[in-house]
Amino acid sequence: MSDVARKRFAQGTAVVTGAAAGIGRGLAEHLGSLGMTVVVADIDEARAAAVAAEIVAAGGDADPYGVDVSDPDEVEAMAATLFDRHGSIELLINNAGVESAGLLWEIDPARWRRLMQINVDGVFYCVRSFVPRMLAAGTPACVANLSSVGGINTVAVQSPYIVSKFAVQAMTECLHQDLAVIGAPIQVSAVVPHSIRSEIFRAAQRDAPTANPTANAVFAAMQRDNEEKGLDPLAAAEHMIEQIAGGAFWVFSDDAMCRGAVDRRGEQLRTLSPPADPRAMLARMGVPLPEGSS
Numbered sequence: 450m451s452d453v454a455r456k457r458f459a460q461g462t463a464v465v466t467g468a469a470a471g472i473g474r475g476l477a478e479h480l481g482s483l484g485m486t487v488v489v490a491d492i493d494e495a496r497a498a499a500v501a502a503e504i505v506a507a508g509g510d511a512d513p514y515g516v517d518v519s520d521p522d523e524v525e526a527m528a529a530t531l532f533d534r535h536g537s538i539e540l541l542i543n544n545a546g547v548e549s550a551g552l553l554w555e556i557d558p559a560r561w562r563r564l565m566q567i568n569v570d571g572v573f574y575c576v577r578s579f580v581p582r583m584l585a586a587g588t589p590a591c592v593a594n595l596s597s598v599g600g601i602n603t604v605a606v607q608s609p610y611i612v613s614k615f616a617v618q619a620m621t622e623c624l625h626q627d628l629a630v631i632g633a634p635i636q637v638s639a640v641v642p643h644s645i646r647s648e649i650f651r652a653a654q655r656d657a658p659t660a661n662p663t664a665n666a667v668f669a670a671m672q673r674d675n676e677e678k679g680l681d682p683l684a685a686a687e688h689m690i691e692q693i694a695g696g697a698f699w700v701f702s703d704d705a706m707c708r709g710a711v712d713r714r715g716e717q718l719r720t721l722s723p724p725a726d727p728r729a730m731l732a733r734m735g736v737p738l739p740e741g742s743s
């Protein structure tokens with residue numbers, strides 16, 4: 450690790466949403482080890498408390514905060530409480546997010562709404578509650594939003610997630626531009642992970658199981674790949690925080706994989722090509738084509 454993150458994030462307060470598990474947990478633990486006071490914000494208060502306790506046990510400073518980011522009143526109360534307590538927030542990472550499997554026309558409307566409320570509205574609610582307070586504090590700050598390679602390229606059988614991540618990517622670019630209009634000292638970063646070990650696919654199948662066999666097989670394969678080949682969350686956090694500390698807008702978990710995803714999108718738009726043929730992905734994952742499909 451270079452000195453960039455160590456210097457920039459040696460003090461101040463960071464709020465990480467969805468920090469009780471997976472990527473958020475890795476980010477919170479790493480920021481705690483650098484010296485920031487970390488607010489471990491999550492809908493699962495008990496697990497947030499356990500993660501905060503681990504950061505404290507390792508010599509850091511952390512507090513848990515129970516919040517459902519899809520509720521604008523809860524998010525507003527969190528921002529008010531945290532700015533009262535800490536005076537300023539130097540880093541907000543909008544990480545909380547959920548997945549969902551299925552063919553677009555088979556998605557339960559309640560699941561579609563819930564996913565958009567967490568993945569998209571949740572980011573907007575945090576921006577609208579934290580950014581004005583960051584501006585009033587007047588000190589340099591950063592908002593980093595978790596997009597995804599799924600916010601750059603479309604992927605079959607997970608349309609609500611992909612749509613939500615394209616929205617987060619767009620929202621992050623718009624926030625960058627809107628803050629530039631007023632010349633605010635607030636950095637904006639789009640964090641684009643490829644595969645980092647987490648519970649995201651298992652949680653999706655637990656909370657919103659799909660009856661579609663192809664979607665089930667794809668999610669089982671993605672879960673397996675995530676466990677076998679996904680990056681360690683702490684190592685990924687170190688790499689991503691380093692880029693955020695250096696002021697990057699684009700922040701990758703895995704430089705080659707993420708760069709490849711961005712290049713593919715650029716090439717698709719440049720050549721006006723249709724989206725990639727999903728049958729290649731199914732073959733790679735060993736998922737048979739549905740009956741009747743050729």
Ligand SMILES: NC(=O)c1ccc[n+]([C@@H]2O[C@H](COP(=O)([O-])OP(=O)(O)OC[C@H]3O[C@@H](n4cnc5c(N)ncnc54)[C@H](O)[C@@H]3O)[C@@H](O)[C@H]2O)c1
Pocket residue numbers: 466467468469470471472473490491492493516517518519544545546547567595596597598599641642643644645646647648649650652675679
């Ligand atoms: N894991 C990957 O490979 C990967 C790749 C690309 C992008 N991402 C993105 O990274 C982020 C974190 O994903 P993860 O893989 O660590 O998932 P995860 O399921 O392991 O963790 C998500 C956390 O968010 C919390 N959460 C869920 N709903 C919430 C709500 N309404 N309010 C507050 N907290 C809530 C959960 O309790 C959990 O602790 C997501 O935005 C995801 O889209 C993950």
